[in-house]
Amino acid sequence: MAADVTSKSATLIGAVAAAMALTALPLLVNAYIVSFVFALLIAFVIAQSWDWVNGLMGYLNLGHYAFYGIGGYAFALLLLQGTPLVPSFAAAVFFAALAAAVLSLPIFRLKGDYFAFATLTIVPLCELLASNLSGLTKGSEGVTLPPNYVLIPAYYIASALALATFATTLYLMRSRFGYAMRAIRNDEQVAEVSGIRLFPVKVITLALSAAFAGLAGAVQAWQFSFIDPYTMFNIGIALVPIASALLGGSGLLFGPLVGVVLLASLQQVLLVKLNMLQGAIYGLVIVLIGRFLPGGLLRWRAVADSAAFGSLSRESHFETPALQGGSRGDALPLRVEKIDRARVVLECRAATMAFGGNVAVREVSITIRQGEIVGLVGPNGSGKTTLFNLISGAYRPKSGKIFVDGFEISNFRADEIAGLGIGRTYQIPRPFGELTVRECIAVGRTFGRARASLFDAMQSAEVFARFVGLENRLETRADLLSLQEKKVLELARALACEPRLLLVDEVASGLSTVEVRKFVEHIREIRDRYGVTIIWVEHIFSALSQVVDRLVVLDGGSVIADAPLAEAMRDEKVLKTYLGHAPLEAK
């Protein structure tokens, strides 16, 4: 078997070797090659820092190059005014990150294509500002720095910056923060319900990526000693680092690096061999990448399946040590709640939710006490899932109030509510598709109420997986699971958040009779053994009736019955709207 080139020790050896090679290079080769490697390093920093936002967090930021330009301008203008070198570099970092932070307030309101549209316009906007605000930026003439031969020092700064960029990537891929980014990329709503506070993650990521790009711009400006709006904010060049990262494989540890080396080498060859049409061939290559390899070269099957390079296409870089013997028991590592039947866990007071004129939940008032298993039933469209969305914070109630443990949570964000210990599953499973089963569960474990370290979360994920019968699928990507497996993964993820109140939304439908029986046992065990209070929405009434203490029946958004199981089943309104009567002849 080929050695894993992405293991921790291999990475360390690789990093030291790369650092030594970069250090020795200027002593061995001529200035032409040094300047080529310098350009390569700068391109890598831009492409890789862009990929933190796209590859890890899933936001297609087409305006990343603007941060490079802002850094270059901040540096050059300050240096020109006599500011020393180091503060000028620091200013480049500061202004690029500041621009990103200010921009993220409005820009992260947008999703998908609109985010791409809006960011795309930032580069031409900066170009216009740089050429128009000539008092500040010297306009389209550009800024000329005092001529100085600084290739070698600039090269060393760029080398250090590139190594730092790679190290940051590695850190992000193995850290809790990085998993927050990847959860956001996969499903923002579920990420929030799992306890991730979204906005800070987005701002920090964008600002971080801008800071690196800004410094790259400054180093470039210093080395070249001239910048103008056209070179710093050229839309034709702006998309090239992005294309490089995508060529290699966005979101992969070595993706941007491989892409940058290939594209930059191609460009160099074209410059030497051709005296025209370089741009056309370059464009053609980008077109072909988009057509045939939108997942990137490293995700290409021939690469992924090869013995030598297969590990380069690995998505996950967290190495989880095997569980220690002591924790191998089948007990879930949850804090056991002592059940106090008098304690009110959840109270909805006249909670109402409307979409336009359609009132989905109408003045629902229910009280859930600790240790109860409450069945929530009603015809399709009666407001069951909407009520779950209100409780878990996906929606805010139009009127009425919701209390958890006596605290009002009506205006809390979903992640705050998750932190209070409210977990939920989704009727249509929404796993983080590109993460493995282990990682999906670990995200819940580390960001939910448990707040476990990533290390512990990855380890204990195994116990949760075993609980729901996924122990053989731990390292499988969640989107490759069957529907049934995805459904139980929902339960495992929600449980891993360590809820005190669990909202279960139709997990049993689609399961076989045996699986349903097992699932009912799970629900009972979760309550009896760990003291978790449960609200269960389910249409398979036979399953529900085996375990619930109480039934809440919704119809048209209103509660029409709220009584112990036996009583509710005899209720005339419930029979009429939901359960139905046995045909008279049969009696």
Next chain:
Amino acid sequence: MSRAFMSIDILVQVVLSGLLLGGIYALVAFGLSLVYGVANILNIAHGTFLAISGVVASLIYGATGWHPLLIIPALVVPVFIFGYLFHAALLRPLASRGKHEETIGTVLITTGALIMLSDVAGVVAGTKQRNIPVRSEILEFGDIFVSVTQLWILAGIVALTIALHLYLKHAWFGRAVRAVTQDPLGAAICGVNASSARALTFAAGSGLVAVAGVLYAVVYPVDPYMGFSLTVRAFTIIIIGGIGNLAGTMVAGVMLGVAESLTAFYWAPKWAPVISVVLLLVILVVFPRGFGSWRRT
């Protein structure tokens, strides 16, 4: 400020030229609106299609001296075919991939096309600005001067808009296209071949941009590298006017054209291009799902 600078005549003159500019912008935006609304493609090279069409049109004019009305059909047919093939060969296969890969693939392909087309045109035709110098009579209304050509162009744009509107509203293919815009799956269930509707729409959008390219070259200079700023304007316009909404696109295009003319004249020409970008950002931020979402509620 001098009296002439503030006079109503000059204001009218500036607004008139803005109207013309806006009309052409609207034509560019129609194509993008169709392409984005129906084929769901973020075509970053859209404005470049116009730039190249304009350059080719001016080359044809220089070589043959044909009337622009003759150049339009001569250009629209090949561009239509080019658009169809471009979509069929490069963009359509992306539909079988995941959502994220599809978006990324589209960005790469259209960006690559932008770089490629500009460069080829730059090498073949040179990077200098060119136009179609049609001679034209000037009508005088008091102190206001209007060229007859410009009036014809305006009338042509209005006629084209109405024809397009009627076609989308009443013709079978137009209805199919609107159905695909609103719900591709539903349209497919009702027997619309969504994939071919998309390819034809992409081709039609490209054809429209070729028309706009010829008209643009009659009034303003074109060069192979000017495309991207037009794409940005077209995005702004369709987001203000509503994707797939022709009337809204027309109004938004004219508004942008007039705003740019006024800015260029009363402030400075260099600030005119800033308007569309700032407008786009502000609108997206205030109405994150586009202007249409605001109108519906």
